[in-house]
Amino acid sequence: MEVSRDMQIQAPKVPHLVILPIPFQGHINPMLQLATLLHSKGFSITIIHTDYNSPNPSNYPNFNFEPLPVGLSDGQVRTKDLVTILCILNDSCQAPFHDRLSRLLLDGPVTCIITDELFYFTKAVADQLKLPRILLGTSSATFATTMASLKLLRQNGLLSITDGQPNTLIPEIPPLRIKDIPDIGMIDPDSFEQLGADVLNAMRSALGYVMNTFDGLESTALAKIRQDIHPMPLFAVGPLYKFSPGSSNSLLTQDYSCMAWLDKQAQQTVIYVSFGSSASFDKRDVVEIAWGLANSNQPFLWVVRPGSIHGHDWVELPKGFEEKTREKGHIVKWAPQQEVLAHPSVGGFWTHNGWNSTLESICEGVPMLCCPYLLDQNVHARYVSHVWRVGMQLENGFDRSEIEWAVRKLMVEIEGKEMRECVGALKENAMRCMAKGGSSYESLESLIHLIMSL
Template sequence: MSNVHAVLFMYPFQGHIIPAYNLAKKLAAKGVLATLVCTHGCYARIIKAHNGHDPFAHNVHSIRLALVSDGLPQDFDRSLNHLEFEESLLNKMEFHVEKLMEDLQRKGPPISCIITDTFYVWPDRIAKKFGIPHVSFWTEPAMVFSIYYHWDLIIKNGHYPFTGDEGELINYIPGAPALKLTDLPSYLQERDVTTLTHKSIFQAFQSARAADWIVSNTVEELDKQTIEKLQIQSGIPFCSVGPLLQPKGEVGTSMWAESDCRSWLDSKPKNSVLYVSFGSHAHVSKAQIHEMAMGLLHSKWPFIWVLRPDVVASDVQDLLPDGFEEKSKDQGLVVEWVSQVDVLSHSSVGGFLTHCGWNSILESLWLGVPMLAFPLLTDQYTNCRLIVQQWGVAMSLGHISRSSNNLRSTLVLRQEIALTITEFMNMDGQEGKRLRCNIGSVRDVMKKAVMNGGSSQNNLEGFIDYLKGIELSHFSSE
């Protein structure tokens, strides 16, 4: 065991928890003492989803769990009252983080660095106060980071807020290809840029500019040009250590109770099932849910559809069209949540209709499952650009229009959904063959990256050597 003690703050959203926990496990496996910090509210939801059991207690490495308040009562409905939740993360949580850091320092061992999700606004101030390095943990592709990092260029070129020709190309982001407005993260497509979310993201990237290192859940070979330009522009080492995936069969950290779909999947032919999920955070209109339901039904392909109870809003019930479950009972299965890795790794699953969240993309690529892209929110629009146009591992579902109040503004109708699913799921069709060939190539790159001598493995070891160097210099100065 080294003397390195890293305190890693997870952002309290499912898509951020998974890579943070897996980064902590990788650090711990290399001898780093990792203190993983979760908010009280988030931890309570995870425990409830696991029937009172603590999934963090099952880790085999020396990870310590610490809890911190996000500034709100534990039973506060953070999904229904998202603005209040966001305001608390922005303005109230820092006080509680400071108290926790004081407590951890007092108990020991001394803290070597803090690793914080990039979307927190306070890391640079906390790091300065405690005199330790600040590592910004980025859970999305490097191209999305570069777009946010160069927000000033978007303003300078008159594209924020975007008031000009929406067909105009944005061709000045270092390391990124020419982008359309609809390729940008949804928050940069908005006409109203005065919201709390915009303020929060802007402040978060001001803090990230002061980071000593950036560690990212991506693969260097997939984002190489963007990463090289970013490092030159920022002067900050950008360290790709992905993909940070939950191993199949391992106890996860889900915030919803998971359904076991194995027996249903076992009954279906190889590559015949379409897996559908809109992720853990994005919301969809009830009208779009109805069109999606009827499109799935009319496609006649077997499907598993993950439909979170709060996918429209936590106070909206009766999400599906009348009679849908009866009509689809021999064709599909609707569940609230599943272990996505377990489902995607099943031989009967032949495609993934995805919201284009980065975790979902990495899992799908790793397991060789082609994607049908249906972006809804934030980085998903840029991720869609990567997987459809650059890597050729996905088809688009519906015309991608400008985000409006961070909701997909154009309804994709059932006829188009059914026809696209049929084309996508045809294993013998030209498009199906192309997707499967391309995904095999990308998967090989990812697999090589995490092997001994691979880029992600080497980058992780280089980062740990940096942390050990901090400790050596600390002890030599005492």
């Protein structure tokens, strides 16, 4: 018997998610990790990305990629003022994102858009096109609660450093000090505060808020967000890189030669040194770092990225350094960080404390030497050293003697052993949160259920 059209069983529609990352390494990676994870759960994924710092589509053959022309000038791209470039991106992306999303809707429905929380312009676009919107926070919950406190603290006069006391503790947000607050020293703190207000305002209409963290690490901050800051559902689904291994998008070419070198080193003897994709230093600082590492007599893997020195595309290491460290050190322009931190020979990580790096170090059980560069990194460094107690902070600039002392303290002294025990406990906690029935596992299930209900 022929089955009529009305009687035919319709195949279920695959939910279609549109993903919009901010074009910086620390933001692209967790967004693509989340996209990979959701694709594994049956969702169709379209990545809309700027033509600046575009991800490589060949790494994600199951995704649809749609470029977003934003026309950033060389001067805008090279600025070190992240607040300014974020505002420029929000202004530049709104119209082309609306157009690109409208065209996608002509081809079929979009279930939901997932955007970086700092792309506050997406609220207006989502409202106009009547699409639900979910946000991804790529920093820590601790930093989010700090940001929420800034306006009130400034109004109460608690953020001034004119009295010359940057080490003064702020009782309202312990253990942070004046100098740990993200906007201190910025050219225009009012613009930074306005950015925070715009982000917070756009959050209020979001359907949900995803964070790359886990309850076993940031339960207090997560509780504060849920109770006092954001009324929408909060999904702490971290560590995302563990849920979706191999899904990171490196904007720089990774040198895997370091893995063979690590294989030849003794267990937990190597300090891995990397300050992320944006930090740059004075030439003198690089010289002090080099001799501090050499004089520590510890094996080291050092990422010396082009552009690490202000105003230079290349880095010249001091004369005699290579000869002294030939048997102890290995230098690359960029490393496969997750694989490096997971290697058994790595026993310490000298880091800028970007959130991805901090989370990866914790989840691989590697204690940290902290050297924050800007914004949220100061907050993370303080928590690493004084709350989670899985590292120590280098606070007095770059001096070879202090670097030598700090490296040895982290790698071979009793304090380093204690930090290693603390970070090992947090690593186990992360694994429990990811396991079936754990908080991150359950948050992920709730997020999927929410999207499927749309």
